[in-house]
Amino acid sequence: MNELNNNVDIKDWYVSHFQAFENSLNGSSKAPFHQIRRSAIAKFADLGFPGRRDEEWKYTNLSALLKHKFPVAARPASLPAETVRQFVFKGLAENLLVFVNGRYSKALSNYRASAAGVVVDSLENALKNRPEVIERYLAKYAPFEEESFVALNTAFAVDGAFIYVPDNVAVEQPVHLLYISDVSAGSHFASPRNLIVAGRNSQVKIVESYHGVGESPYFNNVVTEAAVNENARVDHIRIQDEGLNAYHVYSLETHQQQNSVYWMVNVDMGGALVRNNLTLTLDAENCEGHLLGFYMANGKQHIDNHTAIDHAKPNCFSNELYKGILGGKAKGVFNGKIFVRRDAQKTNAYQNNKALLLSDDATINSKPQLEIFADDVKCSHGATVGQLDNExxxxxxxxxxxxxxxxxxxxxxxxxxxxxxxxxxxVREHLEEIIAERFARL
Amino acid sequence: MIAIKDLKVSVEGNRILKGVNLEIKAGEVHAIMGPNGSGKSTLANVLAGREDYQVDSGEVLYRGKNLLEMSPEDRAREGVFLAFQYPVEIPGVSNANFLKTALNEIRQYRGLEKLDAMEFLSLVKERMQLVEMDPKLLNRSVNEGFSGGEKKRNEIFQLAVLEPALAIMDETDSGLDIDALKIVANGVNKLRGKDRAFLVITHYQRLLNYIVPDFVHVLVDGKFVESGGKELALQLEEHGYDWIKNEREASVTM
Structure with a gap:
């Protein structure tokens, strides 16, 4: 079957499962968000999956993912606590939300409410209990009308993490969101959906991590939206350490208000095929956005980071650094867009990406893409590819x-x-231990 | 301690060392002098195990073992140390961590207990004083942003910590002003001992005023052309390398 026909066939497969999914929702299909799910599935039916003729997917071939007909993840039986424990990051066992196959597990989670008004809960609960926040923020930033993976996630989104920090509150303990894909009973596709809302003058640190249990192939299609309000600071760490049976697509959309600071450190170590679509929108003056990434891949792994930093308003600063180590026949892709809109005078935007190739067969495709419509800006970008220094x-x-x-x-x-x-x-210490052990295998 | 026999070495197809013979006993300090391009650094690098050099023939026995068959790390663990002419900068690797890792690797190889953080710290504090090195350099990345003099001091400081049996110093004096040269030489002199040998490679006699050698060898075009005591260095300083060359040519003509 050629690519186009196959993509249509697989798209139809996902669309045809929407009805059954909808029926499984019972009462919650009456909530306003369900109308968004319906628009999203219609949009997904329109958009279909991207093919290699799509400029944004030129170096990432989805055919391995699209040969599978994955069923919608069912609510899983619980996992043994010791299975979960091996994935928990040091020091975060008491600030933990666990999701199995995209669904929140109360039994495995351990979160003690900190400051008054802070909500750290499942999206499923928030859809019922926090309709005003949901209506204001959910699906307002991630563009399901344009991006097929966002549309697919939005259509099937039922659960994920919901973090709401009210104005003037600093959450002291980092929140650990732990996602485990359990495919020991068979393949699936899951659509974890996360919403982070940081109120004015608030602070929060979030550690998202992704892991797998079992051997069957599966598809994790995640969307995270973060609304960073005036003078708020969000520290966001994502660590993806799934097995080689995982197809992982992660879409992030942040929206920043005046004087806010957003930091992301994004680490990919696992997965057969990984695609990150990360977009920061600096939509008011004096914002700071930091996008740092590290990835390592071996064997036939494919890790693609598509990032975009959108400077919409003046006097903002952004800094991006992506580094990767590739061995075996691994492939890396980096695409870094920086938009500086016409209004966004006095923008400072810096981008750098570096890749280390440990074998002759490893490859990296790297493309900085600066689109600057303002005239008084400082932007720079750099890219280097090399080997370990023999000296x-x-x-x-x-x-x-x-x-x-x-x-x-x-x-x-x-x-x-x-x-x-x-x-x-x-977290840094724990991550360094994992990485050291992986380095030994490269 | 080390016996080099008829060593012939090529780099990228060019023969650089054309039959070098040298024997060094424990406790001795040997200096090798020679003009640029004579093969001094090649000899140092071959002994340390750099891979870009092709050994065409000859052998090197180090404490009865075939040195040329050992990996660079095994040579270091057996007690060979090269103070580099151009110490490399390694961003992101702290000087202290690097040296602790190296020291513990070597101690483990020699059947000694690894040092813990406190023991290591007190050792390095003491040894830093030998070369009057700024303790701040310990927490910086290896050689990154160090001045020329700081890099050379760092080499001798490592020598002091790792306590090799055979220390090879490759143009440690190059790029040092006279004060730094005195400090480095003073540090080296304190490290001299009956169980340790030094091979000091230099272009200039100046260093040998401060590190006084037992033997001086002159390397010209890949071969030793003259060997003698410390006074040979002074003669070279006075007459220049041309004196040796002319003398050789004269003897060939005869």
Missing amino acids: ALFYLRSRGIPQDQANSILQHAFANEVFEHITIAS
């Missing part, structure tokens, strides 16, 4: 450090430029 390697070995360890020290140093921005020390 540095020899220097370390000449001091008695064995070759494997010398390799891993240099890879670690390369990654450090990103990790040093992780402000939660225990």
Whole structure:
């Protein structure tokens, strides 16, 4: 079957499951959000899946994902607590929300409400209990009318994380959102949907992590929206460490108000095929947006980061640094767009991406894309691709450090430029341990 | 300690060392002098195990073992140390972590206990004083942004911490002003001992005023052409390398 016919066939498969999904919703299909789901499935039926002729998907071939007909994830039986425990990041066991196959598990979660008015809950509960917040923010930023994966997620979105921080509140303990895909009973596709709302003058730190249990192939299609209100600060860490049976598409849309600060550190280690679509919109003056990413891939892994930073208003600052280490026959893609709108004078925007290729068969396609419509701006971008520095390697070995360890020290140093921005020390430490063990395998 | 026999080495197809013979005993300090391009650095790098060099023939016995068959890390663990002419900068790797890793690798190889953070710290504090190194450099990335002098001090500081049996110093004096040279030489002199040998490679006699060698060898065009005591260095300083070359040519003509 050619690509076009196959994409239509698979699209029809997902569309045809919407009806059954809708019936399974019972009462909640009467909530206003369900109208959005319906528009989204109609839009998805229009858009279909992107093909390789689509400029945004030129280097990422979806055929491996689109040969599967994945059923909608069912609400799973619970997992043993020790299965969950192995994935929990250090120091965060008491600030934990666990999602299995995209559905919140109260039994496995352990979150103690902190400051008054802070809501850390499942989206499913929030759809019932917080209609005013849902109506104001949910599906307002992630463009289901244009992006087929966002449309597909929106159509099937029932659950995920809901974090609401009221005005003038700083949440002290980081919130750990732990997503486990359990495919030991078979394949599925899941549509986790997260909404983060940070009120005026608020602060919150969020650690999202993705893991898998079981061998069957599956498709995780995640959307996260973050509304960062005036003078708020959000520290957002995402760590994707799923198995090689995972297809993972992650879409992020942030919307920043005046004087707000948003930091993201995005780490991909797992997955057979990973695509991140990350968009920061700096929609008021004096905002700061930071986008840091690290990815490592081996074997036949494919990791694609498409990022966009939209400077809509004047006097904002953005900084982006993406670094990747690729071994085996792994493929990396980096596309970094920076838009500076006509109004956005005095913009400072910096972008840099660096890739380290450890084998002759690993490849990276890297493309910075700056579209600048204002005249008084400072923008820069840089891209480098290289191998480990042989001189540095020899220097370390000449001091008695064995070759494997010398390799891993240099890879670690390369990654450090990103990790040093992780402000939660225990998470950084834990991540470095995982990474060190992975480096040893590269 | 080390015996180099008829060593012939090529780089990218060009023969650089054309039959080098040298024996160094424990406790001795040997200096190798020679003009640019004579093969001094090649010899240092071959002994440390750099891969870009092709050993065409000859052998190097180090404490009875075949040195040329060892990996660079095994040479270091066996006690060979090269103070680099151009120490490389390694961003993102802290000087302290790097040196602690290296020291513990070497200690482990020698059957010694690894040092913990406190023991390591007190050791490095003491050894830093040998070369009057700024303690702040310990927490910086390896050689990153160091001045030329700081880099060379860092090499000798590493030497002091790792305590090799054979220390090879490749033009440690290049780029040092006279004050820094005295400090570095003073540090080296304190590290001299009956169990340790030094191979000091230099273009200029100046360094040898402060690190006084037991033997001086002159390397010209890949071969030793003259060997003698410390006074040979002074003669070279006085007459220049041309004196040696002319003397050789004269002897060939005869």
